[in-house]
Amino acid sequence: MEFPDTPTTVSRRCFLGGCAATALATGTALSAGTAAAAESQPCGKLPPGTFLAKKADVPLNGGVVVYFDDETSVVVAQPKKGTYTAFDAKCTHLGCMCSEVDNNLIICWCHDSRFSSVDGKRKTGPAKKPLPQIKTKIKGDDIVVA
Numbered sequence: 756m757e758f759p760d761t762p763t764t765v766s767r768r769c770f771l772g773g774c775a776a777t778a779l780a781t782g783t784a785l786s787a788g789t790a791a792a793a794e795s796q797p798c799g800k801l802p803p804g805t806f807l808a809k810k811a812d813v814p815l816n817g818g819v820v821v822y823f824d825d826e827t828s829v830v831v832a833q834p835k836k837g838t839y840t841a842f843d844a845k846c847t848h849l850g851c852m853c854s855e856v857d858n859n860l861i862i863c864w865c866h867d868s869r870f871s872s873v874d875g876k877r878k879t880g881p882a883k884k885p886l887p888q889i890k891t892k893i894k895g896d897d898i899v900v901a
């Protein structure tokens with residue numbers, strides 16, 4: 756599978772109490788990550804150094820869903836101030852893409868499975884397995900694949 760040089764769309768979700776409904780539909784293009792084949796990560800094997808999100812774009816106790824292509828999306832969350840996590844957004848139930856992070860829960864609306872944004876473990880719903888975690892590192896203001 757080839758990956759685009761840049762995530763083409765970001766479905767940015769803001770789930771803190773004060774978010775306006777319009778924020779739920781906001782899409783924001785993010786800058787480039789690198790594209791190359793790599794087999795060491797889940798989520799379509801994003802290569803190390805792939806840009807995921809700006810730290811400032813990931814709300815505390817919430818997160819963003821970064822879209823790469825129809826098969827590849829990554830949930831980037833901030834479950835604790837200054838602590839960022841990332842997971843393959845593909846639900847371990849039947850493969851829908853998780854699309855929201857609310858109060859530290861990653862949500863798949865297909866059948867309402869919810870996963871912890873701390874460690875990806877299933878909290879409720881029909882999924883049995885956790886979301887695969889993607890190792891990340893901070894590079895300046897950015898969160899990238901480690």
Ligand code: FES
Nearest residue numbers: 846848849863866
């Ligand atoms: S595919 Fe996610 S809950 Fe069923």
